[in-house]
Amino acid sequence: MPDISFNNTGIAFAHKSKRDLSKARLLFKSFRYSSLLKHGPLLAKIVIALGLKSLIKQSIFNQFCGGETIEECNTTIQFLAKSRVGTILDYSVEGEEEEVVFIATAEEIQRTIRLASGNSNIPFCVFKLTGIMPFETLVFMSQCIVRGSIASIESLEDSILHSKTMDDSDSAIFTAHQKNWALGLDRFNRICSMAYSNDVRLFVDAEESYIQTAIDLLAENAMAQYNHSKAIIYNTVQLYRHDRLEYLRQQILSTQHFLGFKLVRGAYMEKERERAISMDYASPIHKNKEATDRDYNAAVKLCMEQLNRVSICIGTHNDESNLLGVQLMENKHISAGDERVYFSQLLGMSDHISFNLSNSGYSVGKYVPYGPVSGVIPYLTRRAQENSGMSGQMGRELQLIEQELMRRKG
Numbered sequence: 370m371p372d373i374s375f376n377n378t379g380i381a382f383a384h385k386s387k388r389d390l391s392k393a394r395l396l397f398k399s400f401r402y403s404s405l406l407k408h409g410p411l412l413a414k415i416v417i418a419l420g421l422k423s424l425i426k427q428s429i430f431n432q433f434c435g436g437e438t439i440e441e442c443n444t445t446i447q448f449l450a451k452s453r454v455g456t457i458l459d460y461s462v463e464g465e466e467e468e469v470v471f472i473a474t475a476e477e478i479q480r481t482i483r484l485a486s487g488n489s490n491i492p493f494c495v496f497k498l499t500g501i502m503p504f505e506t507l508v509f510m511s512q513c514i515v516r517g518s519i520a521s522i523e524s525l526e527d528s529i530l531h532s533k534t535m536d537d538s539d540s541a542i543f544t545a546h547q548k549n550w551a552l553g554l555d556r557f558n559r560i561c562s563m564a565y566s567n568d569v570r571l572f573v574d575a576e577e578s579y580i581q582t583a584i585d586l587l588a589e590n591a592m593a594q595y596n597h598s599k600a601i602i603y604n605t606v607q608l609y610r611h612d613r614l615e616y617l618r619q620q621i622l623s624t625q626h627f628l629g630f631k632l633v634r635g636a637y638m639e640k641e642r643e644r645a646i647s648m649d650y651a652s653p654i655h656k657n658k659e660a661t662d663r664d665y666n667a668a669v670k671l672c673m674e675q676l677n678r679v680s681i682c683i684g685t686h687n688d689e690s691n692l693l694g695v696q697l698m699e700n701k702h703i704s705a706g707d708e709r710v711y712f713s714q715l716l717g718m719s720d721h722i723s724f725n726l727s728n729s730g731y732s733v734g735k736y737v738p739y740g741p742v743s744g745v746i747p748y749l750t751r752r753a754q755e756n757s758g759m760s761g762q763m764g765r766e767l768q769l770i771e772q773e774l775m776r777r778k779g
């Protein structure tokens with residue numbers, strides 16, 4: 370076993386006062402009430418409409434988000450930096466599908482890149498494609514790629530010619546998507562080019578499998594374009610998909626340039642399974658958690674074998690996978706602070722992993738979501754749901770908080 374333990378709650382919660390911990394304990398306990406969880410988003414809307422936004426801000430928002438604006442995140446950035454934990458600013462407004470919102474989101478992402486430039490407290494920036502172009506366009510483009518009518522971004526023009534053979538209504542839909550795609554692609558290119566010219570590493574988040582094909586195409590192109598001398602653009606690989614370990618292998622085998630991968634298990638399991646059943650196709654998700662864990666750990670090993678060309682971010686709250694990362698680094702005599710291997714967790718979760726890793730010299734980044742309270746409700750709802758079972762994540766967070774409160778009592 371590696372010479373590190375995640376059990377030291379003193380290190381994990383050094384930055385939290387007793388009051389902070391008691392508040393967190395209350396919050397995690399409240400996730401136990403299923404009706405609160407079910408009606409949470411509606412309640413939140415009512416609370417905001419009544420002008421009582423501060424109720425949300427003082428509770429769940431403060432646990433999981435850095436602030437409403439980049440400036441408000443500054444306190445979080447500084448306190449994480451004190452423990453040598455980097456901040457990954459994640460503009461987390463979701464569910465808006467208008468062109469003006471896509472433009473504003475792209476500008477916000479570019480602001481995070483400007484702030485990260487030359488700033489060692491912000492080791493990465495991150496964004497989601499669905500933040501800068503319509504979901505349905507990504508679905509459509511992914512289908513075109515799967516059907517083989519688009520093999521690369523360049524061949525998009527050919528597929529427009531191909532659209533002439535469609536009937537009028539198909540052709541109108543295609544033209545609308547093509548326009549959205551062109552606008553989104555332009556924003557994507559500007560974000561990646563800015564990251565490159567500012568020497569800021571950039572994660573492209575992974576999303577649903579039926580839009581991921583288009584996201585992969587974009588991320589792969591950007592890696593080929595910008596990862597000349599090191600990994601600047603990182604694609605995200607979801608190992609709950611049974612085809613992703615092979616995808617990772619193929620990416621490594623079929624390219625010459627530097628590669629960056631954020632490895633995650635995947636966040637859309639229920640949605641993926643439900644869609645597969647309702648549309649009658651084979652689910653892309655592993656049949657059980659063991660298979661996901663096996664592929665996740667195999668992906669960590671695979672990338673660790675290729676560090677001369679591959680950089681990784683181990684994005685997980687799973688103790689074993691983080692320990693595996695540490696163990697492999699030790700075995701290969703890779704120094705703890707080697708920038709090619711990052712560990713990452715979400716703000717407000719798994720501090721026992723993040724702070725114990727950083728305390729032992731490993732490179733750690735916390736995702737710090739931010740945005741207007743009303744815009745981040747979907748994100749907060751997911752965190753609440755994820756922490757709702759007494760077993761799993763919530764049981765663990767609560768147990769660690771209680772352990773630390775007891776320790777402080779002496």
Ligand SMILES: Cc1cc2nc3c(=O)[nH]c(=O)nc-3n(C[C@H](O)[C@H](O)[C@H](O)COP(=O)(O)OP(=O)(O)OC[C@H]3O[C@@H](n4cnc5c(N)ncnc54)[C@H](O)[C@@H]3O)c2cc1C
Pocket residue numbers: 573574575576605607609633634635636637638654655656657658659661684685686687713714715736
């Ligand atoms: C820094 C960071 C970045 C992230 N970025 C992304 C991203 O870009 N895209 C994304 O989709 N997610 C992302 N996530 C979320 C991630 O995919 C997981 O949902 C979350 O981290 C929980 O998985 P775990 O490895 O932390 O923990 P664990 O508790 O060990 O694993 C839980 C995960 O295992 C999988 N799983 C659970 N039950 C089963 C089952 N019965 N069969 C098969 N698989 C199962 C699911 O993926 C579930 O989320 C990110 C997480 C972190 C920490």
